[in-house]
Amino acid sequence: MAASQTNQALIRLREMVFTGELSPDSNHYEADLADQLGMSRTPVREAALTMQAQGLVEVQPRRGxxxxxxxxxxxxxxxxxxCELESLAAARAAEKSYTADDLRIAQVCIDNMDTALSNQDRDAWASADDRFHTELVRLGGNARVAEIVARYTDQVRRARMMTLPLRPLPVQSNEDHRAVLFAIENRDAQxxxxxxxxxRQQASTLLTGLIREFGLRRL
Amino acid sequence: MAASQTNQALIRLREMVFTGELSPDSNHYEADLADQLGMSRTPVREAALTMQAQGLVEVQPRRGxxxxxxxxxxxxxxxxxxCELESLAAARAAEKSYTADDLRIAQVCIDNMDTALSNQDRDAWASADDRFHTELVRLGGNARVAEIVARYTDQVRRARMMTLPLRPLPVQSNEDHRAVLFAIENRDAQxxxxxxxxxRQQASTLLTGLIREFGLRRL
DNA sequence: GCATACATTAACGCATACGTTATTAAGGGG
DNA sequence: CCCCTTAATAACGTATGCGTTAATGTATGC
Structure with a gap:
């Protein structure tokens, strides 16, 4: 990817959205963002339009x-x-007769999650979890599925980060991952x-529950 | 949606992509497109970036x-x-206890397909089929699913149109639709x-088969 | 004859400028 | 006191221009 101003803006703005530096439901004028990023409105605007198509922001006249x-x-x-698309990917991955070596990256992610878990390092766990899901979907072999999963993972990234400290230590999660990988290794698509x-249903219930329970309004 | 130049460009360019007026795998300079659309490069460029995020085109420096x-x-x-997302939508729709009246639009689409079929009017059939799938997904009640389905339907729209005359009359398809709607009406999600x-698997096999059989390269 | 270096061209990236238009606030009428 | 009209403001939409840069063709040397 070219290091154009537009791409710089994309990278930086995404970062600002994910970290909450630009808080949810806040509005920002193109000119202000351009000033902050040290560039003109044009690349900021182009980046914003792309992010709008990705469902991260909304661009509205005179509301920024x-x-x-x-x-x-x-x-x-x-x-x-x-849930649907990742489990499709898991099934497809299981049909592909992968060798243990093909699955090494996924295995490493799980190991990293275990380590993070025993260190009670939630950030490291979340990072490894993210990589595991990305890898799983890659193993599924459908680029569109991978793209959609990446996009929607982006949409919930900030909310996941903000609820991370509220979650119980994800012990069950690691066992789930092992079981899925085991099934893929054994070519058991079902x-x-x-x-x-x-x-994934587990995760969904947990997260939506947390949001409701804590009355989190603006994630 | 505002009737801005950018939106005009989006609408017109999408049309040109769907009809094949801009043929698959062809390249077009921003300035040329701007001339054709009677506007400056800026809105064309913005529309192109949006369409790139939607997976319809690719914008590359000096290749247009x-x-x-x-x-x-x-x-x-x-x-x-x-296949995954629409069948999810079908299941969700079945869980919603819709009345016959709620399902009327879908019913009308099926009727229109029948009429089109008996008239051997493939275009009318395709149009009603499209509306049926859109309506089904709307009934599923998940806006993200609807959005993804719309986007990927766009991506195959041109290819479907071009292979339409090659297909046998879709008699089976209409029966399928009735059966799905019947299950939804009867709240049988499974x-x-x-x-x-x-x-959908049927449709996939048919279409990919056609493309391969006829050696269609550039759809 | 082929490869490499260089010059030429033009498409793009982005800054800038300006007219348009929605928003907001102020003022006047009810 | 509230509502409506109107004027001021400023953010945006889009045209334009220019420097940058990649692609293409040419010339030169091996």
């Missing part, structure tokens, strides 16, 4: 760029999508699909 | 805007996605899901 918040309902919608589906 | 072609493999990928899944 609005950072889209995530509600519990949004979360439920997105996890429904992730199990891989249903195990992963259950895993 | 490239209309992305659809291969049999792309088709298979996209139908895998549509059946709705599996029936629709089978329906």
């Amino acid at each position: 760029v609005r950072i889209l918040p995530i509600s519990a309902e949004d979360m439920a919608e997105i996890y429904d999508v992730l 199990s891989a699909r249903s195990l992963h589906r259950a895993h | 805007v490239r209309i992305l072609p659809i291969s049999a493999e792309d088709m298979a990928e996209i139908y895998d996605v549509l 059946s709705a899901r599996s029936l629709h899944r089978a329906h």
Whole structure:
């Protein structure tokens, strides 16, 4: 990817959205963002339009760029999508007769999650979890599925980060991952699909529950 | 949606992509497109960037805007996605206890397909089929699912149109639709899901088969 | 004859400028 | 005191221009 101003703006703005530096439901004028990023309005505007197509922001005349918040309902919608497509990917991966070596990256991610878990390092766990899901979807071999999963993972990234400290230590999660990978290794597509589906439904229930329980309004 | 130049460009360019006026795998300079559309490069460029995020074109420096072609493999990928998400929508719709009146639009679409079929009017059939799938997904109640389905339907729209005359009359298809709608009406989520899944797999096999059989390279 | 270096060209990236238009606030009428 | 009209403001939409840069063709040397 070219290091153009537009791409710089994209990278930086995404970062600002994910970290909450631009808070959910806040509005920002193109000119202000341009000043902050040290460039003119044009590349900022182009980046904003791209991010709008990705569902991260909304561009409205005279109201600037609005950072889209995530509600519990949004979360439920997105996890429904992730649930279907990731479990499809798991099934497809199981059909591909991968060798243990093909699955090494996924294995490493799981190991990293275990390590993070025993260190009670939630950030490291979340990072490894993210990589595991990305790798799983890559193993599924459908680039569109991978793209959609990446996009919607982006949409919930901030909300996940903000609720991370509220979650119980994800012990069950790691066992789920192992089971899914085991099914893929054993070429059991049915199990891989249903195990992963259950895993994601679990996560969905947990997260939407947390948001509702804590009355989190602007994620 | 504002009737801005950018939106005009979006509408017109999408049209040109769908009809094949801009042929698959062809490149077009921003300045040329701007001339054709009677506007400056700026709105054309913005529209092109949005369409790039939607997976319709690719914008590359000094190569202009490239209309992305659809291969049999792309088709298979996209139908895998549509298959999962539409059948999810069908299941969700079945869980919603819709009344016959709620399902009237879908019913009308099916009737229109029947009429078109008996008139051997493939275009009318395709149009009603499109509306049926859109309505089904709307009934599912998940806006993200609806958005993804719309986007990927766009990606295969041109290829579907071009292969339409090659297809046998879709008699089976209409029966499938009735069965899915029947299951939704009867609140049988399992059946709705599996029936629709089978329906889409059928379509996928048919279309990818056609593309391969006729050696269609640039769709 | 082929490869490499260089010059030429033009498409793009981005800054800038300006007219348009929605918003907001102020003022006047009810 | 509230509502409506109107004027001021400023953010945006889009045209334009220019420096940058990649692609292409040419010339030169091996």
